[in-house]
Amino acid sequence: MPPLNFFQRLSKSPTNPKPIVRPRQFDVADLYAGPLQTSDAASGEAVALDEKLRQAYFWIVNTAIISPHYDIEYNDGPTQRYQVGDSKRTLTLPSAQSYSSFVLLPLLTFATRRKCLFVGGPGRGKTASAILMGVLAGYSIKEVRRAMQHGHPQMTIADLLGNPLPADLVGAQDMKEIRIAWRNWLGMRVKIVDEYNRIPTRTQSALLTVMGDNYAEILNHIYECPESAWYMTANDDRGGGTYAVVEALRDRIDVVVQALAFNPRFLDDLLLRIEENMRPEECVPAEIIFTEQEVDRMVEEIRAIAVPREVRRRIEFFTSQFELFETAGAQFEYLTKDTARLAGVEWHELVAADNGRDRLKDIGCQTLNGVSVRNLMTILLYAKALAYFRGNGEVELEDLRQTLPFVLHDKLQPDLDSPFFNLPENIPFKADRISWLRHLFDLACDEYERLNLDREDPLAALEADFAKGLDGISERDTRTRLATIERLISERVKGRKLYGHLYDDLLKLKYLHQRYTNYLHWLRAQA
Amino acid sequence: MSTHALSPALIRALQAGRSQFNARVAEASRAQPGFDTQAVQNLLHGTLNPLAEYACNIDADRTNSFILCAFDIGLTLQLRGKAELPLTRLIWQHVLPACLPLALLQPRDTLGSLFNAALNLHTLDSSRQALWAREMARLVGRCANLANLRSLGQVLAWRCGLAHFRASALGIVRSLPAELAADALAIPPGKDLTATLGEMEANIWFNPAQPTQTGLRVVHEVGGFSGFGGPFSCPPEVRVYADGFVVRSAERYWYLSADAFGTALHAGSAEEFAAGSPDNGRLTMRGNQLQLDAQHCDLDLPAEGLQMVCGPTTAAICSPYSHFIRLLALS
Numbered sequence: 001m002p003p004l005n006f007f008q009r010l011s012k013s014p015t016n017p018k019p020i021v022r023p024r025q026f027d028v029a030d031l032y033a034g035p036l037q038t039s040d041a042a043s044g045e046a047v048a049l050d051e052k053l054r055q056a057y058f059w060i061v062n063t064a065i066i067s068p069h070y071d072i073e074y075n076d077g078p079t080q081r082y083q084v085g086d087s088k089r090t091l092t093l094p095s096a097q098s099y100s101s102f103v104l105l106p107l108l109t110f111a112t113r114r115k116c117l118f119v120g121g122p123g124r125g126k127t128a129s130a131i132l133m134g135v136l137a138g139y140s141i142k143e144v145r146r147a148m149q150h151g152h153p154q155m156t157i158a159d160l161l162g163n164p165l166p167a168d169l170v171g172a173q174d175m176k177e178i179r180i181a182w183r184n185w186l187g188m189r190v191k192i193v194d195e196y197n198r199i200p201t202r203t204q205s206a207l208l209t210v211m212g213d214n215y216a217e218i219l220n221h222i223y224e225c226p227e228s229a230w231y232m233t234a235n236d237d238r239g240g241g242t243y244a245v246v247e248a249l250r251d252r253i254d255v256v257v258q259a260l261a262f263n264p265r266f267l268d269d270l271l272l273r274i275e276e277n278m279r280p281e282e283c284v285p286a287e288i289i290f291t292e293q294e295v296d297r298m299v300e301e302i303r304a305i306a307v308p309r310e311v312r313r314r315i316e317f318f319t320s321q322f323e324l325f326e327t328a329g330a331q332f333e334y335l336t337k338d339t340a341r342l343a344g345v346e347w348h349e350l351v352a353a354d355n356g357r358d359r360l361k362d363i364g365c366q367t368l369n370g371v372s373v374r375n376l377m378t379i380l381l382y383a384k385a386l387a388y389f390r391g392n393g394e395v396e397l398e399d400l401r402q403t404l405p406f407v408l409h410d411k412l413q414p415d416l417d418s419p420f421f422n423l424p425e426n427i428p429f430k431a432d433r434i435s436w437l438r439h440l441f442d443l444a445c446d447e448y449e450r451l452n453l454d455r456e457d458p459l460a461a462l463e464a465d466f467a468k469g470l471d472g473i474s475e476r477d478t479r480t481r482l483a484t485i486e487r488l489i490s491e492r493v494k495g496r497k498l499y500g501h502l503y504d505d506l507l508k509l510k511y512l513h514q515r516y517t518n519y520l521h522w523l524r525a526q527a
Numbered sequence: 528m529s530t531h532a533l534s535p536a537l538i539r540a541l542q543a544g545r546s547q548f549n550a551r552v553a554e555a556s557r558a559q560p561g562f563d564t565q566a567v568q569n570l571l572h573g574t575l576n577p578l579a580e581y582a583c584n585i586d587a588d589r590t591n592s593f594i595l596c597a598f599d600i601g602l603t604l605q606l607r608g609k610a611e612l613p614l615t616r617l618i619w620q621h622v623l624p625a626c627l628p629l630a631l632l633q634p635r636d637t638l639g640s641l642f643n644a645a646l647n648l649h650t651l652d653s654s655r656q657a658l659w660a661r662e663m664a665r666l667v668g669r670c671a672n673l674a675n676l677r678s679l680g681q682v683l684a685w686r687c688g689l690a691h692f693r694a695s696a697l698g699i700v701r702s703l704p705a706e707l708a709a710d711a712l713a714i715p716p717g718k719d720l721t722a723t724l725g726e727m728e729a730n731i732w733f734n735p736a737q738p739t740q741t742g743l744r745v746v747h748e749v750g751g752f753s754g755f756g757g758p759f760s761c762p763p764e765v766r767v768y769a770d771g772f773v774v775r776s777a778e779r780y781w782y783l784s785a786d787a788f789g790t791a792l793h794a795g796s797a798e799e800f801a802a803g804s805p806d807n808g809r810l811t812m813r814g815n816q817l818q819l820d821a822q823h824c825d826l827d828l829p830a831e832g833l834q835m836v837c838g839p840t841t842a843a844i845c846s847p848y849s850h851f852i853r854l855l856a857l858s
Contacts, residue, residue: 017794024691024769024782024793026691026692026694026695026784027692027695028681028684028685028689028692028695028696028699029681029695030647030692031643031644031647031648031680031681031684031689031692032639032640032643032644032647032677032680033643033647034639034642034643034644034646034647035603035607035643035646036600036603036638036639036642036643036646037635037639038635038636038639038640038643039635039636268560272557275557276554276557
């Protein structure tokens with residue numbers, strides 16, 4: 001280890017200073033706080049876990065990763081923007097603390113124990129970053145390296161999960177007597193699968209069970225895995241691997257992060273690594289290594305982050321744009337893209353029949369599918385994690401805007417034949433999915449604001465009344481509410497066009513109507 | 528590197544740790560392109576050479592490890608551009624020789640504490656930095672252990688002007704031997720320490736070295752125009768907040784703490800300023816005089832546009848014609 005520890009310096013706390021509105025506390029012990037190490041500093045005080053997470057982030061971006069790209073932009077006031085090149089691409093200099101998705105998303109995955117896929121060309125640091133996450137969890141580099149699963153075309157289920165002991169296999173009279181030598185990696189809290197798209201389909205199914213249900217099974221024997229963070233790597237996530245990745249496995253991945261290109265202006269740093277024989281994963285400072293209990297606590301703290309109603313409404317509105325497909329069904333509940341997909345009907349036939357709407361304006365026309373429940377839960381969790389990482393007690397709209405594209409990267413499939421993608425200014429969105437998804441969210445937010453839904457949500461009062469519960473509501477009040485619902489539906493269907501958010505509003509009104517109708521029947525039976 | 532002027536003690540230390548010294552210089556050179564190796568010569572010849580001789584006379588066995596640690600500290604200060612701070616030099620030349628027996632026993636903690644303190648104190652004005660170094664050099668030899676040394680440094684830092692440390696320093700001073708504590712706070716001989724500390728706790732404007740100064744009076748001027756090195760780019764506004772004041776100047780904010788020993792400005796926020804109180808209590812201006820009940824004192828500011836705010840013990844006066852804040856003791 002270098003004697004002056006230049007590679008182990010941590011950023012000074014607080015790493016994301018917040019306005020203080022409580023009486024200040026000053027401690028004279030701060031007189032001896034500084035860059036020179038003393039045994040006080042070495043023993044260290046208990047640091048808040050969000051601060052520790054930020055210190056880990058800043059150590060990685062400042063020391064471990066060369067040439068980070070600050071693509072998760074936050075602004076605090078006016079920003080400097082430049083139009084660059086013939087295509088007039090925008091270069092933004094963010095005015096607030098901004099982050100590198102390649103470091104931040106894996107770190108949030110670590111903090112929430114979810115699943116992250118690194119994609120990008122060879123030699124861009126995907127595997128090295130995954131190993132770093134293993135080291136942050138307190139494992140030695142040897143343990144992490146040995147536990148890493150390398151996908152290859154001959155990989156069997158036994159390679160992945162373990163083997164029955166040969167002697168038992170021969171001598172056993174019952175399946176229960178066969179002991180299984182489980183692979184060590186199954187018990188780790190950080191699991192790494194390198195080049196997962198080179199794993200044969202059959203073995204992928206075994207991997208799916210471990211990833212999805214957190215257990216492994218061989219010959220009726222079960223191994224329960226601990227809750228863990230997963231990191232997968234792939235050179236190409238669009239099917240360029242040896243085997244196509246089964247859809248269910250792909251769906252289990254929570255976020256997809258792209259390893260961006262190396263900027264050769266940072267060559268000096270690369271040279272320094274060679275000369276100093278420095279490997280970041282070998283000099284992770286002890287202060288940023290998390291114990292199992294700390295990660296448990298961090299997961300709980302992240303879950304406790306609040307999502308305010310105005311932010312929740314934006315997610316609802318955004319999500320409701322995509323599932324409606326008016327020509328896919330006859331009954332109101334089945335007017336969905338999922339109905340069309342399950343039926344296997346030619347997509348373009350149904351699209352051609354859908355001739356009543358402005359297909360440029362309706363953002364639902366840009367996708368082939370909707371947002372699943374699992375995706376929604378992941379969006380909420382990562383938005384909470386980002387708010388936690390930024391030291392906030394509740395999610396801001398920008399947290400949502402920044403995490404959403406990485407969650408939906410592989411989930412919301414663009415309809416590249418839709419009119420939107422054929423406009424010249426939108427051609428880049430065909431390849432740059434992160435920017436497309438962020439743009440999509442911005443469009444949804446613009447529409448939400450145009451409709452003034454923060455102040456004039458027609459369902460808000462009805463939902464608030466219903467949330468108070470049905471107990472004690474009189475028959476007269478119930479009838480009043482039913483009449484209100486029917487009147488509201490009549491008003492809302494006056495326009496001839498059906499859009500995604502209206503479709504979901506109508507289904508919600510139908511739900512409320514049904515609940516009150518059932519309650520009314522019950523009330524009458526009591527009389 | 529020429530070694531003819533080096534003392535035998537330093538030569539022995541360099542020979543014993545040759546590979547380690549070389550590795551440190553090589554690492555520093557790589558960490559900071561353009562690293563000035565002449566600074567290493569200066570560190571060895573000007574700073575470590577006399578220290579090695581003193582150290583060898585006290586404990587020859589520990590000299591080598593002490594010199595290696597001092598070399599690390601000197602190199603780190605150099606890399607951070609802090610090696611030439613006046614207070615850093617005063618510590619090498621005066622404070623460290625006075626506490627060398629302790630530094631030899633625990634070199635990393637002693638040197639780390641002293642130089643971290645220097646980095647925190649270097650924003651004080653130079654006379655106060657010099658006072659801290661002078662008092663440390665005078666008293667540190669009476670510290671029986673590192674804990675005493677650190678407490679002494681903290682109490683002196685408060686006395687030299689770091690007013691925000693007042694509450695915790697008052698707690699720490701009691702851990703020092705009584706005579707040392709009294710000397711650290713410049714309490715006149717014969718005065719009872721416990722009673723004096725009680726008075727200091729009760730009245731933030733009580734200075735044991737000047738016990739007769741009481742009543743309404745201007746005690747500090749804080750601030751200055753940023754064009755001349757001060758913190759404020761336009762005349763400041765002040766509000767009472769917690770135990771001090773919040774200050775706004777050109778949409779930047781500070782928290783101001785003050786007591787008999789000095790003042791300290793810290794970064795503040797708009798939220799704190801909004802939460803502050805503009806109350807001016809019973810303070811009034813008549814002619815060129817400020818009045819509080821039966822007390823009065825002169826003020827060198829025009830009455831026009833004067834802003835006065837009053838906390839429980841202190842008033843702050845701002846004027847649109849000045850970049851300074853006048854602080855008045857109310858008792």
